[in-house]
Amino acid sequence: MLTHLGIIMDGNGRWARSRGLPRIDGHKAAEESIHEAVEYCGEVGIKYLTLFAFSTENWKRPKAEVSFIMFLLSRFIKRNIDDLDRKDVRIRAAGRLDDLPVKPRSDLDAAIARTESNLGLNLILALSYGGRAEIVDAVKRLTADIKAGSKSVTDISEESISSSMYLPDVPDPDLIIRTSGEKRLSNFLLWESAYSELYFTDTLWPDFRRKHLQEAIADYESRRRRFGDIGGN
Ligand code: FPP
Numbered sequence: 626m627l628t629h630l631g632i633i634m635d636g637n638g639r640w641a642r643s644r645g646l647p648r649i650d651g652h653k654a655a656e657e658s659i660h661e662a663v664e665y666c667g668e669v670g671i672k673y674l675t676l677f678a679f680s681t682e683n684w685k686r687p688k689a690e691v692s693f694i695m696f697l698l699s700r701f702i703k704r705n706i707d708d709l710d711r712k713d714v715r716i717r718a719a720g721r722l723d724d725l726p727v728k729p730r731s732d733l734d735a736a737i738a739r740t741e742s743n744l745g746l747n748l749i750l751a752l753s754y755g756g757r758a759e760i761v762d763a764v765k766r767l768t769a770d771i772k773a774g775s776k777s778v779t780d781i782s783e784e785s786i787s788s789s790m791y792l793p794d795v796p797d798p799d800l801i802i803r804t805s806g807e808k809r810l811s812n813f814l815l816w817e818s819a820y821s822e823l824y825f826t827d828t829l830w831p832d833f834r835r836k837h838l839q840e841a842i843a844d845y846e847s848r849r850r851r852f853g854d855i856g857g858n
Pocket residue numbers: 634635636637638639640652655656659677678679680683694697698701750805
């Protein structure tokens with residue numbers, strides 16, 4: 626059963642460079658892969674798809690590249706919102722959203738509000754997202770509750786930390802895919818990935834198509850998840 630799929634969409638820059646193009650063309654080309662992933666997840670009934678679109682560390686990139694990614698986010702929403710809404714997709718976001726520039730933030734907020742009652746695929750955009758930052762923010766929220774007297778130290782538990790994450794109703798990811806040959810999580814869903822299956826592929830994100838996703842899911846389905854137990858038979 627695959628309920629929640631996370632994808633670290635890596636390799637856009639290398640895809641562009643290998644074609645003698647500027648890095649931003651790689652981000653542009655990434656849109657088609659996003660499109661196919663969203664379509665496929667909707668078709669096979671995956672309930673949550675989290676895309677690592679922009680990390681807390683990505684702010685360190687050249688200003689022009691950051692601005693372009695923010696422009697792409699707005700453009701993606703504008704171009705796809707009607708179609709996504711029609712397909713019952715609910716758009717959500719996770720991260721330090723207050724760090725986003727005004728325009729992409731308001732486009733994002735409008736898309737989130739418009740699709741709030743949709744019951745199909747939850748498309749979660751991780752934006753200005755860092756797993757450590759999320760844990761820090763959760764601890765701050767819990768500490769504030771303790772200070773205010775609504776919680777006590779004994780209330781701190783794995784459950785209460787999970788409930789203080791950005792999207793507490795979203796189940797932990799079953800499978801995380803990273804494209805482009807890097808084999809690390811790079812601060813993606815650190816708390817939530819404790820038992821996630823990991824799948825790494827050399828395919829660069831702009832080349833990642835439906836068949837690659839099918840291969841990754843078939844690989845996942847062949848694994849036995851034991852969650853620390855010894856497993857049956
Ligand atoms: C990783 O490739 C990709 C990113 C850091 C940005 C991803 C952004 C988008 C796909 C566009 C914006 C989002 C939406 C939802 C439209 P890289 O640049 O790190 O590639 P490299 O490792 O080859 O340099």
